[in-house]
Amino acid sequence: xxxxxxxxxxxxxxxxxxxxxxxxxxxxxxxxxxxxxxxxxxxxxxxxxxxxxxxxxxxxxxxxxxxxxxxxxxxxxxxxxxxxxxxxxxxxxxxxxxxxxxxxxxxxxxxxxxxxxxxxxxxxxxxxxxxxxxxxxxxxxxxxxxxxxxxxxxxxxxxxxxxxxxxxxxxxxxxxxxxxxxxxxxxxxxxxxxxxxxxxxxxxxxxxxxxxxxxxxxxxxxxxxxxxxxxxxxxxxxxxxxxxxxxxxxxxxxxxxxxxxxxxxxxxxxxxxxxxxxxxxxxxxxxxxxxxxxxxxxxxxxxxxxxxxxxxxxxxxxxxxxxxxxxxxxxxxxxxxxxxxxxxxxxxxxxxxxxxxxxxxxxxxxxxxxxxxxxxxxxxxxxxxxxxxxxxxxxxxxxxxxxxxxxxxxxxxxxxxxxxxxxxxxxxxxxxxxxxxxxxxxxxxxxxxxxxxxxxxxxxxxxxxxxxxxxxxxxxxxxxx
Amino acid sequence: xxxxxxxxxxxxxxxxxxxxxxxxxxxxxxxxxxxxxxxxxxxxxxxxxxxxxxxxxxxxxxxxxxxxxxxxxxxxxxxxxxxxxxxxxxxxxxxxxxxxxxxxxxxxxxxxxxxxxxxxxxxxxxxxxxxxxxxxxxxxxxxxxxxxxxxxxxxxxxxxxxxxxxxxxxxxxxxxxxxxxxxxxxxxxxxxxxxxxxxxxxxxxxxxxxxxxxxxxxxxxxxxxxxxxxxxxxxxxxxxxxxxxxxxxxxxxxxxxxxxxxxxxxxxxxxxxxxxxxxxx
Numbered sequence: 001x002x003x004x005x006x007x008x009x010x011x012x013x014x015x016x017x018x019x020x021x022x023x024x025x026x027x028x029x030x031x032x033x034x035x036x037x038x039x040x041x042x043x044x045x046x047x048x049x050x051x052x053x054x055x056x057x058x059x060x061x062x063x064x065x066x067x068x069x070x071x072x073x074x075x076x077x078x079x080x081x082x083x084x085x086x087x088x089x090x091x092x093x094x095x096x097x098x099x100x101x102x103x104x105x106x107x108x109x110x111x112x113x114x115x116x117x118x119x120x121x122x123x124x125x126x127x128x129x130x131x132x133x134x135x136x137x138x139x140x141x142x143x144x145x146x147x148x149x150x151x152x153x154x155x156x157x158x159x160x161x162x163x164x165x166x167x168x169x170x171x172x173x174x175x176x177x178x179x180x181x182x183x184x185x186x187x188x189x190x191x192x193x194x195x196x197x198x199x200x201x202x203x204x205x206x207x208x209x210x211x212x213x214x215x216x217x218x219x220x221x222x223x224x225x226x227x228x229x230x231x232x233x234x235x236x237x238x239x240x241x242x243x244x245x246x247x248x249x250x251x252x253x254x255x256x257x258x259x260x261x262x263x264x265x266x267x268x269x270x271x272x273x274x275x276x277x278x279x280x281x282x283x284x285x286x287x288x289x290x291x292x293x294x295x296x297x298x299x300x301x302x303x304x305x306x307x308x309x310x311x312x313x314x315x316x317x318x319x320x321x322x323x324x325x326x327x328x329x330x331x332x333x334x335x336x337x338x339x340x341x342x343x344x345x346x347x348x349x350x351x352x353x354x355x356x357x358x359x360x361x362x363x364x365x366x367x368x369x370x371x372x373x374x375x376x377x378x379x380x381x382x383x384x385x386x387x388x389x390x391x392x393x394x395x396x397x398x399x400x401x402x403x404x405x406x407x408x409x410x411x412x413x414x415x416x417x418x419x420x421x422x423x424x425x426x427x428x429x430x431x432x433x434x435x436x437x438x439x440x441x442x443x444x445x446x447x448x449x450x451x452x453x454x455x456x457x458x459x460x461x462x463x464x465x466x467x468x469x470x471x472x473x474x475x476x477x478x479x480x481x
Numbered sequence: 482x483x484x485x486x487x488x489x490x491x492x493x494x495x496x497x498x499x500x501x502x503x504x505x506x507x508x509x510x511x512x513x514x515x516x517x518x519x520x521x522x523x524x525x526x527x528x529x530x531x532x533x534x535x536x537x538x539x540x541x542x543x544x545x546x547x548x549x550x551x552x553x554x555x556x557x558x559x560x561x562x563x564x565x566x567x568x569x570x571x572x573x574x575x576x577x578x579x580x581x582x583x584x585x586x587x588x589x590x591x592x593x594x595x596x597x598x599x600x601x602x603x604x605x606x607x608x609x610x611x612x613x614x615x616x617x618x619x620x621x622x623x624x625x626x627x628x629x630x631x632x633x634x635x636x637x638x639x640x641x642x643x644x645x646x647x648x649x650x651x652x653x654x655x656x657x658x659x660x661x662x663x664x665x666x667x668x669x670x671x672x673x674x675x676x677x678x679x680x681x682x683x684x685x686x687x688x689x690x691x692x693x694x695x696x697x698x699x700x701x702x703x704x705x706x707x708x709x710x711x712x713x714x715x716x717x718x719x720x721x722x723x724x725x726x727x728x729x730x731x732x733x734x735x736x737x738x739x740x741x742x743x744x745x746x747x748x749x750x751x752x753x754x755x756x757x758x759x760x761x762x
Contacts, residue, residue, distance in 0.1 A: 348650075370618060370620070370645055374620060374646050376621075376624065377620050377621075378649075378651040380624055380651075381650070381655065
């Protein structure tokens with residue numbers, strides 16, 4: 001069979017199973033929803049009928065030899081990769097697979113500290129050693145940027161034995177490092193380049209967006225198709241290029257991946273890939289136009305700062321993702337999370353996240369102009385009704401860590417519980433972060449400094465959704481020793 | 482062959498009228514616009530399948546959305562109408578010589594173009610010198626205005642399409658900002674009768690009440706609209722809709738109306754218990 005990008009081999013095979021009136025004596029036991037009428041009532045009949053398990057004509061994600069292999073091959077081609085792997089446990093699993101493929105216990109990996117918790121979690125599990133690069137920081141906004149090339153060069157020369165370097169492409173706020181230069185340095189030193197593209201799927205489909213990992217020559221990339229690519233939540237694609245051995249990657253994936261991968265998720269990746277291949281450029285063109293318009297209107301309101309390509313400095317902020325609508329809120333005297341809460345509770349508008357000094361709205365071709373107008377007007381109203389002095393607001397999102405031991409050593413060490421407020425000077429045995437964005441304020445093995453404690457208490461006080469600790473209320477922290 | 486037009490009032494309720502001819506049909510950038518001639522309701526305007534204006538009963542709607550606030554504050558000079566592309570609300574406003582300017586903001590240019598051509602009974606006064614027509618999103622237009630209007634009339638379609646943004650708290654809040662210190666906001670407030678519409682009636686009232694010190698609703702009977710029982714919102718920064726009504730003064734103006742009068746004005750604010758309960762929920 002000749003495959004081209006207009007085909008959706010996996011989605012078609014799944015739909016063929018739906019209409020072939022097969023008598024099912026396999027799991028799932030809901031049998032197309034007939035077991036419990038509430039399910040088709042709730043999800044829709046077609047959705048229930050498509051929720052089937054792996055079978056001969058539908059291939060097997062753990063050992064793909066049929067339609068899944070074909071769908072993955074088409075995805076690889078669409079993204080300019082040598083191999084693509086469909087993932088059903090989120091981009092978290094794609095990030096972890098990259099790290100576990102590149103490193104083992106005791107191996108070093110260079111990464112910016114403002115990574116998603118999934119990356120550090122991977123180190124807790126496999127015992128690799130993080131060599132952190134402090135990201136650049138924008139002084140006015142307080143946000144972490146990308147890595148500067150000089151810092152990467154220094155880390156590589158200080159740790160020539162590191163196996164890989166992980167790069168956010170882009171950060172949650174939409175900021176990119178100089179990926180091409182980093183790839184060059186890493187490859188000269190014999191290191192793999194792993195790109196966390198949880199927020200960069202769309203880079204593959206529009207030439208005015210920052211460079212994608214595969215075209216920059218990175219070795220592996222975790223592309224979160226479900227976030228900005230239009231597939232169902234939790235579906236994702238791991239992309240690899242030679243010399244990464246795809247068969248080894250598959251083995252690493254199967255260490256933790258469900259053996260009952262959801263065909264709803266998998267087929268949504270197939271359908272999203274075709275859509276992106278043919279319509280991606282128009283889709284992201286529209287997204288950029290929405291975002292550019294919103295930035296202009298929000299900046300005209302005064303007080304807010306919807307930042308854009310003017311942040312680009314040729315180094316730690318090498319490129320900016322124009323589809324992101326990131327807005328700095330501190331100048332109206334409100335934390336990003338407070339604006340987030342007003343939008344949600346008073347105006348019925350849900351955005352992606354609010355942190356200490358910023359909020360992030362995700363726009364897409366699925367938006368409608370009237371909703372964009374609602375967001376802008378609601379921000380204007382929040383300013384009119386709630387603006388206050390910015391004094392006393394915490395002014396940065398990122399604190400350079402003080403490292404005492406590896407994440408794995410700290411996580412599995414003998415630990416004790418101390419009141420959060422008395423934790424200064426001690427070494428954390430667990431994570432603390434606001435979620436989203438899910439970038440740890442402190443990770444296992446890092447020392448609690450007064451600045452870290454102040455950040456945690458401020459974020460909690462302002463209503464950030466704090467996660468990571470055993471104590472659900474965050475009154476206590478597990479520390480080492 | 483018989484031609485019938487059906488307005489789906491709810492999933493379970495339909496309202497049909499015989500049509501003699503389809504006068505115009507256009508897919509605009511915003512919505513599907515149709516104009517039909519009907520034996521019972523005369524010429525009718527249909528947007529995205531929903532009945533908007535009929536030649537037969539539009540006077541009720543347009544008089545009630547206009548004369549109620551004008552009788553409370555006859556000193557209104559600057560008026561903003563959001564929506565209302567058929568021109569009916571503007572027609573009623575132009576009856577007041579004291580009004581100096583009327584800004585009409587309609588998101589769909591084609592509605593105005595077609596109304597001018599096919600609905601002269603509502604659109605005739607759009608060419609009045611005091612009228613300026615702006616084609617843009619209502620929410621965006623009002624955002625830039627501060628204390629510029631004495632009266633804002635929201636003459637929108639239902640909140641399940643292009644007019645969705647005009648039933649939100651951010652919209653009512655920006656209207657508050659755009660009004661002067663004695664400003665009045667009137668809005669098309671949907672029908673309280675069918676369960677499926679009740680939530681939007683209640684939410685709109687809740688959102689307006691948060692922003693304006695005076696906020697209530699009044700009612701009228703519009704035969705071609707779902708259930709016939711229709712509400713308008715009256716919100717203001719200062720004036721009370723009944724206490725500040727000066728009937729003698731308004732009657733002296735000698736404005737000719739077919740539905741509105743100052744006795745009915747008072748009565749329109751007397752609400753059935755089920756409406757009171759709905760608004761207080």
